[in-house]
Amino acid sequence: MYKDLDPLLHSQLRLAIISLLMVHEEVDFNQIKDITNATSGNISVQIKKLQDAGYIDVIKSFKNNYQNTSLRITNKGIKAFEDYVENLKQYIKPAK
Amino acid sequence: MYKDLDPLLHSQLRLAIISLLMVHEEVDFNQIKDITNATSGNISVQIKKLQDAGYIDVIKSFKNNYQNTSLRITNKGIKAFEDYVENLKQYIKPAK
DNA sequence: TAAATTAGTTTATAATATAAACAAAATTTT
DNA sequence: AAAATTTTGTTTATATTATAAACTAATTTA
Numbered sequence: 191m192y193k194d195l196d197p198l199l200h201s202q203l204r205l206a207i208i209s210l211l212m213v214h215e216e217v218d219f220n221q222i223k224d225i226t227n228a229t230s231g232n233i234s235v236q237i238k239k240l241q242d243a244g245y246i247d248v249i250k251s252f253k254n255n256y257q258n259t260s261l262r263i264t265n266k267g268i269k270a271f272e273d274y275v276e277n278l279k280q281y282i283k284p285a286k
Numbered sequence: 287m288y289k290d291l292d293p294l295l296h297s298q299l300r301l302a303i304i305s306l307l308m309v310h311e312e313v314d315f316n317q318i319k320d321i322t323n324a325t326s327g328n329i330s331v332q333i334k335k336l337q338d339a340g341y342i343d344v345i346k347s348f349k350n351n352y353q354n355t356s357l358r359i360t361n362k363g364i365k366a367f368e369d370y371v372e373n374l375k376q377y378i379k380p381a382k
Numbered sequence: 383t384a385a386a387t388t389a390g391t392t393t394a395t396a397a398t399a400t401a402a403a404c405a406a407a408a409t410t411t412t
Numbered sequence: 413a414a415a416a417t418t419t420t421g422t423t424t425a426t427a428t429t430a431t432a433a434a435c436t437a438a439t440t441t442a
Contacts, residue, residue, distance in 0.1 A: 200298065201430075202430090205377050209377045219390070231431075231434090297398080328401070351408060
């Protein structure tokens with residue numbers, strides 16, 4: 191009945207990051223910081239976890255002389271998100 | 287934009303328990319064990335947390351000579367669940 | 383050129399989920 | 413009827429996780 195929820199996505203900050211990436215083609219570090227109000231350290235750690243899982247691609251470049259870290263969701267990430275939402279529905283839309 | 291998710295509900299097992307209680311007037315310890323496949327210890331701890339938060343009432347009685355622990359959701363619990371779901375929607379239904 | 387800002391990483395800590403070990407009463411087995 | 417087993421949980425220990433503090437390195441400003 192209640193399927194397991196992917197622990198990588200069942201985390202407020204990582205879910206917010208993935209959610210942003212489902213809507214915007216590409217999102218960078220500072221946008222995430224502004225929108226989520228999380229600390230840089232926290233964001234950095236969660237990005238690495240999502241990257242290690244193959245859920246996102248991390249693109250490092252330079253923008254007006256500063257380093258820039260940009261993210262894109264992968265197909266694997268999209269699938270994981272969709273599965274997560276599908277499973278989650280069983281919890282939040284309880285039907286008799 | 288992304289509102290904080292109540293940490294008490296953003297936990298797979300506690301969410302499953304609350305979800306069950308949103309559907310069934312009263313649910314007992316063993317039903318939770320059967321449905322969730324969680325260990326007794328885990329369930330016991332999570333029940334206490336939900337009780338401490340005032341989200342559920344815990345009714346201890348005897349049923350055919352054995353102790354029986356039964357749960358009911360409180361109004362506060364219902365409100366918390368509804369708020370949680372409302373906030374969660376922003377994460378899982380990302381709109382441009 | 384010293385101080386401040388930008389952009390992020392690494393490391394430490396605090397909280398949390400989870401299971402293992404334990405307890406107490408009831409039942410079954412020998 | 414004593415010993416072993418089952419039922420119904422609780423307490424305690426451990427492993428994982430989320431999060432922030434401390435740090436690094438480059439750039440810009442005073």
